[in-house]
Amino acid sequence: MKTVIVARPGDGNFVSRFFYGVKSLLTGMRVTFRYLVHPSTVVTQQYPENRKTLKLAERVRAQLSFTFDENGFHKCTACHICEQQCPNASIHVMDRKPAGSTKSELDTFIWRLDSCTFCNLCVMVCPFQVLKMNSNFESSVYDQKLLVYNLTPYAGPASSVLMKVADVEERKKLIDARGPYDGPTALSGFPLAGISKQVFPETTQIGAPQ
Amino acid sequence: MSVSSVSQDIASHLGSAPEISAAYFVAGLLGTVTFLTVMALILIYAERKVAAHFQCRLGPMRVGWHGLLQSVADALKLILKEDIVPYSADKFLHALAPVFAVVAMLLSLIAIPTSSRLALSDSNIGVLYISAVSGLGVLGILLGGWSSNNKWSLLGAMRAGAQIISYELSATLSVLVVIMLSGSLKLSAIIHSQEAGWWIWRAPGVGLLAFLLFIVSSTAEINRTPFDLAEGESELTAGFHTEYSGMRFAFFFLAEYLNLFVVSALGATLFLGGWMPFHIGNFSGFNAAMDLIPEFIWFMGKTAFLIFLSMWFRWTFPRLRVDQLMKLEWKVLMPIGFINLLLAAMMTLFGFYFFATT
Amino acid sequence: MTTPPNDSTQSSAPQSTPADELKAIFLTCLLDSLIALDSGVKVREDSSLMSVKISESALLKVMTLLKQDSRFDFDQLQFHTVLDWPEEQRMECLYLLNSTKKSQELLISVSVSREKPQLPSVSKLWAIAEWQEREVYDMFGITYENHPDLRRIFLDDDWQGFPLRKDYQDEFMLRKPW
């Protein structure tokens, strides 16, 4: 195995160590002085002021979002794969079955930023590339309830189904507007109060204490 | 500053009645306090800016133009902050300690002449007075550390006590060199003795060595890196002022920077000629040109240089360990100081220094 | 009880690399020495590591041999952990030994009862075992004889139950909703 033995500072006698010491201190001072007299070496970025010029890498994971096609429709079919892959149970896909249909469609896509660890698995597994991470990192709020997001503006079928309907007015009938998620939310613990009735069966009840 | 000092100056020149002079003195004192507080704020700002640029940063940029008002904002914040006194602290001494620290510094400053006409009190024993009064500052630190009833604080205070008392020795030894060379304890006399050249280079070798000793030991006396063991943040969290907050913490902070100013001003006075312009022997033309720059500017410039040097040390060097600190003082600086003192004595005896005739 | 340890290894000898053969020889040698101490020695088959099952009573003897015998020279205890088998009412304690000189690894497994699990401490042999055994005590409740300082390491001193056991229940445990 190739090894290198690290160098050790010389022991030397007192006088030579003393002069070495003075020299080393002066060398150190030269390094810092060079930075003082070269303002171009400053690396500080003044964040809120440089918002316009601030460019983050495109792969930065800061917020989960939906991709929409040119008509403003998404391709989500409420298949729940992202929900199953999420290690923190941060995603809740609430689906609905329209009257007279057997196929379920997306009602509300709830994403809890407060418990998300940005592992990107939901994006990786999405079969229709609906989900993506964007770089909008300014998501701090004063109330934890506001960290529960609804990612879609409407409830309705995927764009593939919608676009089969030729008439624009007919299409509009198929979808219902959805605003930001305002359902009841537990501030701590799991599961979300309120949602649990619809999505979670009794099996999700927390285990009885010992 | 100028107003108060000038008034005192005028009073002494007019030789007016003692009660008027006392009134002037009080006014002068108040003016000095105000000046020094402003000075400390400027120093804090300067330290932050200098440190930032040593470290490739910008430093304070938000309050005022390039953060000029940052220290004012900080001071306001500290004044408004809740003053927390630990439950089991000695309340009286806890409150007294910061006052001690600041007052000692203020007292020592009144003896330093800032120009040939501006001196609040030009005492016969100026140097002795300063070293006596500035030594009181350690009492504030010891009291603060002890009364907080916190082991980290106590450790910091004990470190500071041992350190300041030790380094006082070599600081005094280096000051003695100048006293010996100039033959006076009076600060204005010391400055006048440097008319032909500053002591740092007028006494060959000895002056420079004494100056270096003074720089090192005064840095240790004011607890700045590489000798900041008393508040060594990575070892003792914050040392003696761990349990202080708000206004009282601000007082310690103020004292620290006043201390820096006092020590640098003293160093400038003793070794760099104080307000004395830069003169070279008998080059009268050059000397006259230098005289055009006001004395006050000379004094402040030299002080600023020494302050910058101290900041430069602080932002470059790591901290010593507590036993190495003592070793440095007792095994290195003290012997050098004594040898230097001996050399200076011989030099004085034989008149062997530059421009001895002037 | 004593299974021929390395039938499979030897039968597949033509395909095996020299390193594998060395390993097989090492294992034979090891088992020979261990059988002398403990008749219940078995090779644990379903492991990616070379691993040996021994009985509880022989643990300290086996460990001392492995540490001190210059043929094995296992000078490091990499980790010590437990597998919980609630259906079989036993817990399987695993010790991964490592030799820095021979760069050899060996997993020792010991089964203890779930009711009153107790093992001899190996902290005399490997100092780090002191903390690893504390961790196992903390998480599984196995107590160690002659341990110098046996107390919980991560959890509070007054914590109830042993969290990594399979039947541990607690109101803060994360349950996925599906």
Add this chain to the structure above:
Amino acid sequence: MVTVEIKTKISSLDERINAMALQGESPLGTQEYFVNMGPQHPSTHGVLRLVLKLDGETVREIIPVLGYIHRGMEKKAETLGYRQQVHLTDRLDYLCSVMNNWVVSAVVEKAAKIEINDRIQTIRTIFAELQRVQSHLLWWGVFGMDLGAFTPFLYGFRDREKITKIFEETIGARLTMNYIQPGGLMYDIHPDFVKDVKAMISYMKPMFKEYDELVSGNIIIQERLKNVGILDAQSAVALGASGPVLRASGVAHDLRKIKPYGVYEKVDFSIPIGTVGDCWDRYSVRMLEMRESLKIIEQLIDSIPEGKHLTMKPGAKIRPPAGIYYEQMETARGIFGVFLHSDGSEKPSRVHYRTPNFHNLWCLTKIAPGGRIGDLVSIISSLDVVVPDIDR
């Protein structure tokens, strides 16, 4: 061997502290005393708590109290599938998250017999070495700060940022990467990756000289580190140390050489080892390791083979056969191992992390007594502990 009949006594922390008798009065009338260092102390790097028995400035005994950031990772891992395991390890040693990811991925790949190609291996190696440099740079800065020099801290972070930028570009995260997945990588490398890495290397090389001028050559640093916290080779092995701590003691033990994984076999690099095992050796071993890592990256960066970055579908089910699997690798702090017990289902039945800091911290209790408080700080810093990795 005779079995001793003494039954184990289970004590609590209070009992343990009370059992440490304070040594009686000295001729000077002084007495030893206890101080709590941490959990909120600047130099314990997080929430490590040390109960110190001090005699004036001298440390007599240390009791580390762990668990302030214990999150039950191993229990949580049992509730997650194999793919989700990876992101948990980001949160152990957060400064080596890519390397931790790699270990988990490797053990899952070993268990489920997932083949991976050369491109993946090369990229993984490059990222691991980048991470090693990044982690050591942060350590270097923090080390300077612990010794009282604040400036190296900012220089370290400034240079670390160059590598973090590369990570951000390719991975999209700066700290908790979750990049290496079972079966490959989350993303293929960014088109600018090769260019940026080369720029980083040419930037970093002259910087080491500056570090030496500012810190390594400094007399105060040398005097504070020399012969402080000596850990000799024999006790380093016995105490279970690994990584730079073990190598500084003179034991040439590096898994990258002993059991090469990734593409370490193909590259030429050497292992820095110390002679005495004091803080100075630990410091210089890490400083040299950074240079060696850059050497490795330089050799690999031009010849990344072609291939896919993920050899299986990202959503494919992973069901390893029942059994015990273990994989360990050399991270920036030592050997990180993942022990996996599978029962054949989609979730592991038991996961155990063999973390380097847990073992390295244990050395502290043996080497720090006898030194000053200042020495203790430099020893903790030279062991380079990351507390979430200890507590898990």
